[in-house]
Amino acid sequence: MLNLLNARKAIHKTQQEVADYLGISRQAYSNYEAGKREPDFETLLKLGEYFGCSVDYLLGNKKDPAPAGKVSDEDIKFALFDGAPVTDAQYEEVKRFAKFIAEHNIRPKDD
Incomplete structure (x- = not known):
């Protein structure tokens, strides 16, 4: 259904x-x-x-949709790790790193 x-x-x-x-x-x-x-x-x-x-x-394969304009954790894991298995600990580490980057306003250098 x-x-x-x-x-x-x-x-x-x-x-x-x-x-x-x-x-x-x-x-x-x-x-x-x-x-x-x-x-x-x-x-x-x-x-x-x-x-x-x-x-x-x-199609009924997932329980809850990501809220409009948001992406689910499962979608992020798939995008970051190209569908390879990832542990919750690995994913939490990625989130901590992203938070660190945002808090310190770190921007990539222009080439």
């Missing part, structure tokens, strides 16, 4: 607003939420962008 209803309610949008964004009828979008039809890949990408969450979440 797709997580479209949860994603839509999380950002306080109506079915009509989502349908308008997609350029489809409200009924067509309603069928996606009800599981009567499945959106194609391009539509899933648009929905993920609109809701500010991953397609993985929309």
